[in-house]
Amino acid sequence: MLEAPSVDTEHQEMSAEDLALQCQDGCLESFESLVALFEQRIVNFLNKMVRSRQDAEDLAQDTFVKAYKNIHRFDPKYKFTTWLFTIAKRTAMNHYRAAKSTVELTPEKEIDERDPSVELEEKDQAEGLWEKAKRLLKPNQYDALWLRYGEGFTIGETAKVMETNELRVRVLLHRARNKMAQHLTSQAESQ
Amino acid sequence: MDDGTTVSHKVQQHLQGCGACEHHYQLQQRLISQLSQQAPQDCFEPSPFLRGKIVAAVRQAAEGGPQTASAPRISWMGGLAFSSVAALAIAFGVMMNQPEPTPPSAELLTRVIQLSGDQVLEEATGQDFEAWSLSLNQPLETELQLVMNDARSAIDSLAASFIPESFLAANTSLTQ
Numbered sequence: 001m002l003e004a005p006s007v008d009t010e011h012q013e014m015s016a017e018d019l020a021l022q023c024q025d026g027c028l029e030s031f032e033s034l035v036a037l038f039e040q041r042i043v044n045f046l047n048k049m050v051r052s053r054q055d056a057e058d059l060a061q062d063t064f065v066k067a068y069k070n071i072h073r074f075d076p077k078y079k080f081t082t083w084l085f086t087i088a089k090r091t092a093m094n095h096y097r098a099a100k101s102t103v104e105l106t107p108e109k110e111i112d113e114r115d116p117s118v119e120l121e122e123k124d125q126a127e128g129l130w131e132k133a134k135r136l137l138k139p140n141q142y143d144a145l146w147l148r149y150g151e152g153f154t155i156g157e158t159a160k161v162m163e164t165n166e167l168r169v170r171v172l173l174h175r176a177r178n179k180m181a182q183h184l185t186s187q188a189e190s191q
Numbered sequence: 192m193d194d195g196t197t198v199s200h201k202v203q204q205h206l207q208g209c210g211a212c213e214h215h216y217q218l219q220q221r222l223i224s225q226l227s228q229q230a231p232q233d234c235f236e237p238s239p240f241l242r243g244k245i246v247a248a249v250r251q252a253a254e255g256g257p258q259t260a261s262a263p264r265i266s267w268m269g270g271l272a273f274s275s276v277a278a279l280a281i282a283f284g285v286m287m288n289q290p291e292p293t294p295p296s297a298e299l300l301t302r303v304i305q306l307s308g309d310q311v312l313e314e315a316t317g318q319d320f321e322a323w324s325l326s327l328n329q330p331l332e333t334e335l336q337l338v339m340n341d342a343r344s345a346i347d348s349l350a351a352s353f354i355p356e357s358f359l360a361a362n363t364s365l366t367q
Contacts, residue, residue: 028253035245043237057237061245068249129225130233148193149223150230155193170193181218 016080023071031068038081039064041151042088048134048146049092059095063088078160082153085161089143133176136183141176144169192219300329 014022014030016037022030042063047056067087074083127135130150133142140162147158148169159169192198198206198216206213 028250031249032246035242035249039242039245040234040237043241044234047235053235057241060237060241061248064245065248065252068252128233129222129229133226145226146230149226150233152227173193177219177222180222181215184222185218 017076020071020074020080021076023068024074031064031071034067034080034084035064038084042084045085045146045151046088046092048150049089049139049143050095055095059088059091063091066091079157082157082160085147085151085153086163089161089163129180132183133180136179137176141172141179144172145176148173192216192223 014033016034019030019034019037023034039060043053043056043060046059046063047053050056050059063084067084070087074080130146133145137145143162144158147153147161148155153161155166155169155173159166162169206216
């Protein structure tokens with residue numbers, strides 16, 4: 001799980017939920033402390049969804065602005081983290097839908113004339129576990145895996161952020177882990 | 192396993208006796224552990240300016256900048272709707288005040304039908320042009336007038352059959 005960055009001393013001891021409550025009472029500094037607490041986690045989560053650092057940073061800004069505008073809707077009975085990640089996920093989905101409607105022109109990649117199996121093997125050995133997961137898994141399987149094991153959310157929190165039920169999250173995690181395990185086993189056998 | 196809790200005693204007993212399940216379980220546990228360990232390595236530090244940008248955007252939102260943007264749009268749309276309605280009303284008024292064209296005589300109609308193409312062009316010049324063009328439009332206008340008359344008489348007969356007389360007597364303006 002990612003480490004939280006430091007916030008100003010006045011708000012250091014306060015939980016995210018307390019900061020959100022102070023913000024509901026009109027304290028802008030409390031919200032700035034929340035930005036400091038969650039900025040990195042939100043940017044990285046968005047980067048995993050949109051696969052572009054620049055877009056992730058822009059969307060993080062949108063996420064925090066939306067969160068601020070809707071802070072009165074936050075219910076302190078629930079975790080602030082889950083609420084904020086849900087906003088981030090919706091922001092990324094909206095961005096994805098908007099991007100889908102425009103034609104993106106990307107320069108053609110250089111043609112690699114090597115044997116594709118050799119290239120794949122080299123790539124497989126060099127990349128980390130999460131990069132493998134990104135390549136092998138479906139987007140929703142990857143998101144569930146990241147929220148559960150990358151962010152350390154519980155099954156319930158993961159379900160809430162993904163706006164689905166716990167059973168579906170368990171199924172997604174089960175399939176994701178099995179696919180990863182199968183790949184790692186076959187990789188080990190080939191070496 | 193999904194909850195991060197240890198497996199029950201019953202499952203542990205099965206795992207001790209089943210090599211395949213034990214192998215699968217160990218592999219899954221290793222995978223979960225590695226995913227958690229490697230997560231921070233898969234993250235990047237956002238731009239040092241990002242926090243400042245976010246805070247500035249939030250402060251702007253706090254001042255009500257972006258939220259008031261919709262107000263001028265609403266008044267602009269209202270103005271557009273009002274001007275559209277006004278333009279339609281004026282156009283309708285102008286159309287209603289147009290004088291009805293005088294119907295051409297039967298003699299003129301017969302003459303136009305009997306003329307050849309060149310003769311029609313000759314006839315269509317000068318003072319006779321208006322009467323000539325009216326004579327060409329006349330069959331369509333007559334047809335439309337007949338359709339309108341038919342529709343009116345149909346509505347009148349329906350009204351006479353189905354609307355009670357007491358209602359018609361009370362609302363005399365409807366019958367006119």
